[in-house]
Amino acid sequence: MSSRLDRVDLKILRLLQNNGRLSNAELAETVAISPATCHRRTQRLFEDGFIAAVRAMVAPKKVAKGTLVMVGVVLDRSTPESFAIFEQAIAKLKFVLDCHLVAGDFDYFLKIRVGDMEDFNRIHGEQLIALPGVRQTRTFFVMKEVVDNAPLEF
Amino acid sequence: MSSRLDRVDLKILRLLQNNGRLSNAELAETVAISPATCHRRTQRLFEDGFIAAVRAMVAPKKVAKGTLVMVGVVLDRSTPESFAIFEQAIAKLKFVLDCHLVAGDFDYFLKIRVGDMEDFNRIHGEQLIALPGVRQTRTFFVMKEVVDNAPLEF
DNA sequence: GATGAAATCCGAGTCAC
DNA sequence: GTGACTCGGATTTCATC
Numbered sequence: 223m224s225s226r227l228d229r230v231d232l233k234i235l236r237l238l239q240n241n242g243r244l245s246n247a248e249l250a251e252t253v254a255i256s257p258a259t260c261h262r263r264t265q266r267l268f269e270d271g272f273i274a275a276v277r278a279m280v281a282p283k284k285v286a287k288g289t290l291v292m293v294g295v296v297l298d299r300s301t302p303e304s305f306a307i308f309e310q311a312i313a314k315l316k317f318v319l320d321c322h323l324v325a326g327d328f329d330y331f332l333k334i335r336v337g338d339m340e341d342f343n344r345i346h347g348e349q350l351i352a353l354p355g356v357r358q359t360r361t362f363f364v365m366k367e368v369v370d371n372a373p374l375e376f
Numbered sequence: 377m378s379s380r381l382d383r384v385d386l387k388i389l390r391l392l393q394n395n396g397r398l399s400n401a402e403l404a405e406t407v408a409i410s411p412a413t414c415h416r417r418t419q420r421l422f423e424d425g426f427i428a429a430v431r432a433m434v435a436p437k438k439v440a441k442g443t444l445v446m447v448g449v450v451l452d453r454s455t456p457e458s459f460a461i462f463e464q465a466i467a468k469l470k471f472v473l474d475c476h477l478v479a480g481d482f483d484y485f486l487k488i489r490v491g492d493m494e495d496f497n498r499i500h501g502e503q504l505i506a507l508p509g510v511r512q513t514r515t516f517f518v519m520k521e522v523v524d525n526a527p528l529e530f
Numbered sequence: 531g532a533t534g535a536a537a538t539c540c541g542a543g544t545c546a547c
Numbered sequence: 548g549t550g551a552c553t554c555g556g557a558t559t560t561c562a563t564c
Contacts, residue, residue: 235432258558259534261557273433276396277393278389279428280393280428280530281426285426319528321523331446363478365478368463368466369467374434374439409548411543412542412544
């Protein structure tokens with residue numbers, strides 16, 4: 223099923239991670255194999271699921287999503303049912319970039335992108351605390367994005 | 377400098393965000409304009425910085441980075457100097473995907489990807505608590521990734 | 531079973547309009 | 548903004564190891 227990766231595969235993965243628009247010809251030259259082979263290798267990386275997707279990273283500030291907020295969520299009850307219902311509801315909120323079930327003082331951690339603080343306050347009041355089973359939320363406004371979404375190192 | 381976006385531009389942005397490998401021809405057909413026009417539009421979106429980058433999303437589990445951890449960090453002192461030194465040091469740690477300066481109970485929030493818990497424990501002991509000015513860290517192991525890195529909605 | 535050379539075909543990028 | 552034209556790359560075929 224999941225075949226192993228050799229040096230060349232890893233090189234291709236890293237190159238495409240840094241620039242998903244590299245042409246097959248450029249890739250082939252950089253990793254020093256023929257275009258035909260490179261094409262086959264790359265195709266296999268997609269087919270075998272090593273590359274989940276290729277995405278254009280839209281600059282958040284350019285589309286009025288310049289404000290980042292982290293939110294810790296505690297539910298009323300820690301039952302599988304509560305979790306399932308909460309997760310279903312979360313999936314519909316498009317401003318939620320991350321939602322992770324965690325061990326510790328919170329049940330969930332959310333990473334949210336909105337236009338500004340006012341925007342967030344409205345969303346918080348109307349949508350977050352209204353989520354099923356939410357006992358409390360703790361909001362951490364991001365004052366500075368030091369590293370956001372760094373490429374995976376492997 | 378930062379020109380306005382019309383319907384067509386927004387469509388192109390959203391399409392490329394969902395599939396950064398769409399050819400210009402496919403794009404043009406989907407948004408119902410000529411390839412030449414589409415090409416110029418897309419080029420402009422890059423030049424004007426609306427698309428910061430195009431990246432292949434490598435499946436973390438496939439490259440032994442299947443364990444996600446959120447870490448809250450408190451520094452000894454909340455001075456600009458402490459912050460600057462900490463941020464400089466963080467930038468060198470390749471396993472840190474996110475690092476955000478936040479308002480609230482913590483100074484920084486980190487999002488970290490490692491191979492497994494053992495891996496994290498080593499890193500925590502050897503690298504995280506050793507970061508300059510760190511008073512304490514609070515670790516939140518992610519037990520379930522409900523939503524990770526969802527595409528931006530705009 | 532993988533590779534690279536060659537051959538075909540299609541899209542990128544540029545032009546005039 | 549469109550349509551046409553040219554060139555280079557994507558993709559397939561095939562012989563080879």
